[in-house]
Amino acid sequence: MADAAVRSKKPATSRRTPAGGAPTAPHTAAEASEPRIDVAAVTDLLLGTWGETRREAREMIKDPAFWRVEGMPMDEHRERVLSQLHLLVQHGGSRRAMPEEYGGLNDNGANLAGFMELVLADPSLQIKSGVQWGLFGSAVFQLGTKKHHDEWLEGIIDLSIPGAFAMTETGHGSDVAAIGTTATYDPEAKEFVIHTPFRGAWKDYLGNAALHGKAATVFAQLITGGVNYGVHCFYVPLRDDEGNFLPGIGGEDDGVKGGLNGIDNGRLHFDQVRVPLFNLLDRYGQVAEDGTYTSDIPSPGRRFFTMLGALVQGRVSLDGAATTGTALALYIALTYAGQRRQFDSGAGSDEVVLLDYGKHQRRLLPLLAQNYAQFFSGDELLKKFDAVFSGREDTPESREDLETLAAALKPLSTWNALWTIQETREACGGSGFLAENRMVGLHQDLDVYVTFEGDNNILLQLVGKRLLSDFAKQFKGADAAALAKFAARQTAGKLFHGAGLRQLGQSVADFGSTARSVELGLRAEQQHELLAGRVQQMVADVATALRPASKLSPAEAAALFNAHQSELIEAARAHGELLQWEAFTDGLARVADEGTAQVLTWLRDLFGLHLIEKHLAWYLINGRLSAQRAASVSRYIDRLSLRLRPHAQDLVDAYGFEPEHVRAPIASGAELERQTEAREYYAALKASGEAPVSEKSLKKK
């Protein structure tokens, strides 16, 4: 029981001399651990490149006018959030991304960084402002040209034109290319006719559509001269000044949703609605008065993806907001876990603090590590986004990289948000279910992040396809002999992994190893090798499996692809996890303070091991880990969790939240106060000599 012995004692590493700074305040002396993070420095690290803008946004939302009010009926909530958008305009929050000539800062990275923080005030506010400026406004800005900017941008920025982003249809969500809405050019009138020909073509789930939208950027199949040039975007006025629909336009309210009920989502339909030729947002495709279509991008497919790619900021923004929302839930649950006591340990002393339970450490600390990783990968994504959208690195290749990165990271961070927030809410028991403690509201609001702005599974499939095409490029122009050699290697690899021969060697090598040497075998370098090797092999395996497709009929090829869809999605997920791990590791390299570096290295290791444990069966089946070493992964996670336990409060304090951001009573001192009061009551009762004796103690006599 070497393992248990380690767990019940102070971890060996705590004997190291700290590099300055006081030791972490342990909640009992036995748990003191010497290295300690520099909390303020870690806050800077987490807030990242646009930390200053984030701090500004956090300062602004200390005003209770921005806060979500729990239990507010939908209608009232919708009006409140609209008024919050006007407040944002007053604070200058709506023009950071815009060019200087429209009063903006032309700062794309700062813009998104500021918006992400709004999730702390009310996710409905974050998403409704995202609809107005990130989608509707961005469509006019990114897909339109100067004449459109001059006409509409000022009204969009100052919210005199609230707008909807009418892309999704009831019948088509992530498959935008297949939407049913048509925009047919009429050269006589020099107008486009916008039409939703059947119920499935109605625009749906659009923020600002049910009530507040005065206009919409409507995506439709552009038809001119009898030819369909594919999906383009049109600016379409929706309502008059009294809020009545303009002729030919109608709609429905989407009603109550699982969350985000501060946003007036709704449906729109168009019955032969005419808009001037001017209203085609024509940056990537133009129609002349006579109906002639022109575009700088000859390939319809590339043109479509270029237009959609201009809107990648939605995904970047969701990645960051999900990470910040998750951090808030972790702050609440870990602060509570450090104060709440429950059950006598049997050792006759006080009740046990929740975070001292092995299970409680195990359920929360790896999620904390994961959230840290997301802060680092989110900053990398934001930097990439800023580089492309500022024009500094705006090439087709870097746009494609940005889109792949966003498609890989947004699914992971939004799913992790739901998983983590649910775990935190359960870890707080009944009090976690009260709206005032915020975790249930965060889960409800963030729920839809996993399916909107691109369904997570579909995004990962896109990433998977990109990985496959990169893989194929390696062999482009390779001769038959090289391919045969590759195929043979793959087969040999399979045999070795499958039959466990490589594994056996490692087993023997590991045999008799101490806990210490096992850890040495799971350090950064090995973590990277395991994570990266998994991505490579998974992609190679799917590519090999799909190789026969070229010789099959289209139906058979589709069936073959479908049979490997899950695996491809898993490969993409593995890729995203690797990116997160690498971002965390790169972030670590920038830490100078020794105590901080030590604790964050444990945390990065916990993240790496947590990923490896999640996919342990894969590593075993594929001969990447021996059974012996695989068994040590979970024990190592236990040890890392125990080491990090005294640092948990520091690590969540480093998120830099202030009381106005947290607001949850259970994480604001009430629990500690109650614990103290109860313990003082029992101490006084004991001292008074009037405490009743227990029946059990009587029986012993």
Next chain:
Amino acid sequence: MADAAVRSKKPATSRRTPAGGAPTAPHTAAEASEPRIDVAAVTDLLLGTWGETRREAREMIKDPAFWRVEGMPMDEHRERVLSQLHLLVQHGGSRRAMPEEYGGLNDNGANLAGFMELVLADPSLQIKSGVQWGLFGSAVFQLGTKKHHDEWLEGIIDLSIPGAFAMTETGHGSDVAAIGTTATYDPEAKEFVIHTPFRGAWKDYLGNAALHGKAATVFAQLITGGVNYGVHCFYVPLRDDEGNFLPGIGGEDDGVKGGLNGIDNGRLHFDQVRVPLFNLLDRYGQVAEDGTYTSDIPSPGRRFFTMLGALVQGRVSLDGAATTGTALALYIALTYAGQRRQFDSGAGSDEVVLLDYGKHQRRLLPLLAQNYAQFFSGDELLKKFDAVFSGREDTPESREDLETLAAALKPLSTWNALWTIQETREACGGSGFLAENRMVGLHQDLDVYVTFEGDNNILLQLVGKRLLSDFAKQFKGADAAALAKFAARQTAGKLFHGAGLRQLGQSVADFGSTARSVELGLRAEQQHELLAGRVQQMVADVATALRPASKLSPAEAAALFNAHQSELIEAARAHGELLQWEAFTDGLARVADEGTAQVLTWLRDLFGLHLIEKHLAWYLINGRLSAQRAASVSRYIDRLSLRLRPHAQDLVDAYGFEPEHVRAPIASGAELERQTEAREYYAALKASGEAPVSEKSLKKK
């Protein structure tokens, strides 16, 4: 690519001659599969022993007066649910469990079976009626004696006394033994003084406490003659006829919650509140007028657990309700998945039906299999409950078995509910997020099921301790030699597993095996061996790890236990999964119809393999599966999913829900109508010759 070939063709088994009955209506001819379930017979099987009562309850809740209204503000919702409780009384739903002399049927099984179904109407109704009759009423009935029954039962049954079940405190949830509320006997006045001495001792999260409760069954430390006899239950009037708190009593509203907002949860505090001696519910412990305490159960520990055990029906009821609620979400998502189309397959034909995607089958069908298993295990639990509570099998041993069974199954079914409902909501995309489609509401309402009536982790820990003590009993009285032999066996086992030697043999045996023979190695018998073997070994491993505890100090022993807490909980979970699998398999044995038996066997296999896949790393590390065979598990799940795909609609139809239970527009034909309309539009357009040509087709020319 044998695997892919199998997936792209009709499954081999579909060539079998069916045992009568029409083939499952395939959604394309290529997917026809011949065995077919007898839907009505499967409904009978799922509804189980008290199917008739369930049908009655389902018939009753067809009345829209019982339905949850989405988005209804909390105050209104609370009043609506109270009025629904009165409706239930009118329908005779509140007295099934009561003895005949109080107008009841004395039918415990039927009582719970009827209540569980209320989850389909509104989970708030299910839980609020559970508070009134399952907890408050049950406490009076199970913990009180005839004098109490005569005094209060009629008023409880007819809801003239709405009541709260005041057990949980802000400071103590699952650790009931440590509650702070005291009930001190005053022999002068022949009264108990009920007192909550500090904030943490306030009763909290109690349904009926914020508004409607006129009385409460209050759990408190019974103190008489200076001795604390532990937790007992007292009947305490709360409010007068005008709804004002009686003297010394106060409270707070818990406010908005993550769900179940039709229930008025709140807090109660008691400041030296006096109740007559009569109000001690004294079935298990009595106080004489002079203050003398007596009880038939001398052990304070056993007495405590006996009293708590009398209230096991809450857990039984949650298990069943979670299973039924999950079934509803699966019905909605699978019906939608069979109608919704999205993305062209690339094979040039129609858009693909969601359920034809490999990933979509993979994400939903194993959860369907799991839900089926829960229906079977739930019925076993209900039968056990009925046997004990009817008195037919009321021994301490069978009570303990019942409690362990409930503690094992409730966590699994409630967690599975959240996981499954979330997956179904995501599988429906944006429409899944609309409240009208019900999945988000189910998730919100069922969320708290995982932490109330015993936190799931704590319940599993109880199960784990029971497993450990059963394990220890095996060696009771064994001599040192036997123990040494056992220890040696364990060590040898460990070495074999760890070093992969057993595994190697299996690898060789599997080498070159066809898919068919791999399946043969994962049939029912092997599934059972794998699942049961895992439970045995996990328990033995924890027991071995804890063996040194007897030689340690209490603090060290507690630390040792804590280091293995997660593993013990995992062992208990494995035990619960095994119970579910066995119940499913026993249920199968009762199926006579060959087609039904075939399809349900595939479903049971899918459940078994799904469990094995979930724990695959464990099986590999412990040498129970070779890498080769482990790799085949996932492929086998793919094949089973594909085989079951054409039966998905039959399998969810067999839940027996009617439109008044489903109510979700996306599962009520609207989607199919939209798909048909869209396809007809495009067909007509094509036929008219006026369809625009695509730009791409122009370029090809």
